Amino acid sequence: MSTERKILSSRANGAKSLGPITPEGKERCKMNALRHGLCAEVVLLDGERSDAFEELHAEILAAFQPTDINELKLAEVATASLWRIARGWEYEKRIMNKEIRRQPEGLAADRAGDAFAELADNHRSLDLLLRYDTKFERQYHRSLHRLERLRESRARNIKISERTYRPPNSSPFNDVNEPNPVKA
Numbered sequence: 304m305s306t307e308r309k310i311l312s313s314r315a316n317g318a319k320s321l322g323p324i325t326p327e328g329k330e331r332c333k334m335n336a337l338r339h340g341l342c343a344e345v346v347l348l349d350g351e352r353s354d355a356f357e358e359l360h361a362e363i364l365a366a367f368q369p370t371d372i373n374e375l376k377l378a379e380v381a382t383a384s385l386w387r388i389a390r391g392w393e394y395e396k397r398i399m400n401k402e403i404r405r406q407p408e409g410l411a412a413d414r415a416g417d418a419f420a421e422l423a424d425n426h427r428s429l430d431l432l433l434r435y436d437t438k439f440e441r442q443y444h445r446s447l448h449r450l451e452r453l454r455e456s457r458a459r460n461i462k463i464s465e466r467t468y469r470p471p472n473s474s475p476f477n478d479v480n481e482p483n484p485v486k487a
Contacts, residue, residue: 314457346383348390356386367450374453377446384443391436398428 347356360382369375402418422429 346386351390356382359386374450377450377453380446381443384439384446387439388436388443391432391439395429395432398422398432 347353360379363378363382363385367374367378367381369378399415399418399422402422403414405421406414406417408414419429
């Protein structure tokens, strides 16, 4: 079993790690934390590319470098959020293009403006897309913020532990058996 000193030393050394630096190192470790495609099964819709999702997930894992289940879950939330943001952008593009094609011939900018006005005035799709985009954007940034707070908390705990650590059977006093040299 590891001693408290070894545990603290390992934590301190681990906190210094910047992860892989070379492209080869990044490539070698990018799938380390990927155990299964369950996150993809929950987030992907029929017809969406699982390879693109897994690539995004691997990039997030490489950036987050999760060290425990809490950090892994935050990485999964971040991945799902970014994927859903991209999906919303794709929907917006398709909805706009469809409405542009319905507009009478003319300048492309006029047709796009008229299509936007039609959608904004008579349909809820753009409002919903904006609301979902905002929701997923917040979700992504919240996961980043939570990860930072979690890691800062761990770093503070390590520093406090290192400062107050004393080997077993030690005392903050020179000799516990000597009488107090302070004179009254």
